[in-house]
Amino acid sequence: MSERTLVLVKPDGVRRGLIGEVISRIETKGYTIERLKMMEASRQLLTEHYEEHEGKPFFEPLVDFMASGPIVAMVVEGDGAILGFRTLAGATDPTTAAPGSIRGDLGRDWGTVAQQNVVHGSDSSLSAEREIGLWFQD
Numbered sequence: 523m524s525e526r527t528l529v530l531v532k533p534d535g536v537r538r539g540l541i542g543e544v545i546s547r548i549e550t551k552g553y554t555i556e557r558l559k560m561m562e563a564s565r566q567l568l569t570e571h572y573e574e575h576e577g578k579p580f581f582e583p584l585v586d587f588m589a590s591g592p593i594v595a596m597v598v599e600g601d602g603a604i605l606g607f608r609t610l611a612g613a614t615d616p617t618t619a620a621p622g623s624i625r626g627d628l629g630r631d632w633g634t635v636a637q638q639n640v641v642h643g644s645d646s647s648l649s650a651e652r653e654i655g656l657w658f659q660d
């Protein structure tokens with residue numbers, strides 16, 4: 523079934539010049555990029571985006587990290603794209619994410635300044651709808 527998911531190239535990915543690599547993996551998989559923009563996210567947007575994590579110990583460092591530079595936001599479309607992109611991204615912790623995944627191949631710096639793992643992908647159709655609405659309000 524065709525699905526849409528929100529993908530972010532996080533500030534570490536943008537800083538390290540990995541935008542093209544992430545887009546290339548999405549396109550090579552056969553997904554379509556429907557919307558794409560580069561932006562600096564406000565703390566308000568990031569707090570809403572990560573509302574499920576509010577109050578957790580990593581929440582403030584996570585928002586600091588996500589506000590530390592430009593982000594590339596995309597709406598990615600394809601059959602099973604929500605779980606499919608999560609699989610392309612790999613496990614949250616890049617030190618144990620499988621080789622072959624974006625985080626496994628490209629992620630690093632887990633547990634230093636903040637949790638820097640290159641990309642975000644929506645984790646369910648409910649999250650995808652909510653997050654696309656937040657990042658692409660127009």
Ligand code: RTP
Nearest residue numbers: 575580584613614637638639641642643644645
């Ligand atoms: P994301 O939402 O960014 O796609 O990542 P995810 O679903 O794989 O992981 P999630 O549990 O939603 O966590 C969101 C982001 O918070 C940072 N994090 N740090 N224990 C920790 O220190 C910890 N846990 C999560 C990561 O940047 C993670 O991507």
Ligand code: MG
Nearest residue numbers: 642643644645
């Ligand atoms: Mg998540």
